[in-house]
Amino acid sequence: MISQEQFINDLQTMLKTDEEVAIDMDLLDIEAWDSFSMVAFMAMTEEKYQVKLDKFTVAEAVLVEDLYDAVVNAAG
Template structure:
């Protein structure tokens, strides 16, 4: 998955927003990043076959790029 594909999936499927996000953004600064999007991200990762993505590793993520790195 490319960075652009990841950002699009985050915006459309996880965050459900039209607000532009970037890999450098802190998750704390993303208004839409809440408990629902947290669970949606884990579900998306599992659906795409990333079995290493779980609550603990997502909890450690501080930026959008940290989440992207989990999807490699």
């Protein structure tokens, strides 16, 4: 299982940001989060976690935790 700490580190690396990211953070509060980041996030989850996420699941996420939960649930 992917730890929240590892997930957040991977997300920050993917976003190429020094901004502090927390599990309960609203994605809209992350300056680097945009539609391109969503696509990059989906690619990252396939590469790092061997998890394919539905684009609607990612688009509907509100919090960082929603993304984490989607990855954990898809990993089974």
